[in-house]
Amino acid sequence: MPERLDAWLARAGFGSRRDAKALVKSGRVAMDGRTQSDPATSVTGKIVVDGEPVEAPPDGIWAILHKPVGYACSHDPAESPLVDELLPEVFRRLGAEFAGRLDRETSGLLVVTTDGALIQRLTHPKRHVTKRYRAAIEGPLAPDTVARFRAGIHLEGDDTPTLPADIDIRAESGSIEVVVRLREGRYHQVRRMVAACGGKVLKLHRDRIGGFDLPDDLAPGGWRHLDEEAIARLLKDAP
Numbered sequence: 001m002p003e004r005l006d007a008w009l010a011r012a013g014f015g016s017r018r019d020a021k022a023l024v025k026s027g028r029v030a031m032d033g034r035t036q037s038d039p040a041t042s043v044t045g046k047i048v049v050d051g052e053p054v055e056a057p058p059d060g061i062w063a064i065l066h067k068p069v070g071y072a073c074s075h076d077p078a079e080s081p082l083v084d085e086l087l088p089e090v091f092r093r094l095g096a097e098f099a100g101r102l103d104r105e106t107s108g109l110l111v112v113t114t115d116g117a118l119i120q121r122l123t124h125p126k127r128h129v130t131k132r133y134r135a136a137i138e139g140p141l142a143p144d145t146v147a148r149f150r151a152g153i154h155l156e157g158d159d160t161p162t163l164p165a166d167i168d169i170r171a172e173s174g175s176i177e178v179v180v181r182l183r184e185g186r187y188h189q190v191r192r193m194v195a196a197c198g199g200k201v202l203k204l205h206r207d208r209i210g211g212f213d214l215p216d217d218l219a220p221g222g223w224r225h226l227d228e229e230a231i232a233r234l235l236k237d238a239p
């Protein structure tokens with residue numbers, strides 16, 4: 001079914017529906033070479049804004065955000081600042097959700113998508129997609145921490161122990177630097193597993209999901225669309 005011009009422009013990134021309406025009314029939008037001033041016009045041809053052709057917007061959102069510390073993965077304005085505030089408005093309008101939330105105090109790689117099947121594949125514990133975290137910890141950690149992560153830890157309030165996880169202890173100057181790999185995503189999981197082994201997470205950053213690394217050139221607060229090759233890398237170890 002053809003879509004209204006204002007809705008189409010909003011999806012294409014021209015601000016809110018109201019912004020798109022104003023844009024059309026200002027006479028800056030043409031379809032197949034003819035200026036359109038009615039926002040309710042159906043999109044049936046090539047759209048041009050200010051003389052520049054506009055690519056048809058995607059039907060869905062597949063994106064990553066470099067989440068900075070301090071932002072909540074929530075849509076509740078009471079919890080502001082929200083990750084949503086760092087993303088184009090069209091993401092919310094299309095119903096994009098987070099594939100595996102990060103705590104407010106955690107930074108790093110966050111997948112945002114309208115693709116429910118992708119969210120399921122990335123987050124369901126049975127799929128075993130590995131998420132890698134770098135953490136700075138205040139110790140001391142129990143001497144058997146590595147073995148306990150491997151065996152699974154029964155965290156307070158959970159019905160089952162955690163799936164086998166890895167912790168590599170990299171450096172112990174001041175804080176303890178570790179790399180943790182999880183195959184599931186429970187509430188505050190890294191923080192709770194570290195606490196169960198006697199430590200306290202001071203800093204936590206997710207830098208890899210599946211075979212996909214947070215790009216070095218994506219600054220905190222920055223986002224970008226994912227192409228099919230990137231999605232395949234995210235899902236590298238998902239059956």
Ligand code: URA
Pocket residue numbers: 101102103104106187188189190191192204
């Ligand atoms: N584990 C945590 O404790 N917090 C996160 O945000 C992600 C994993």
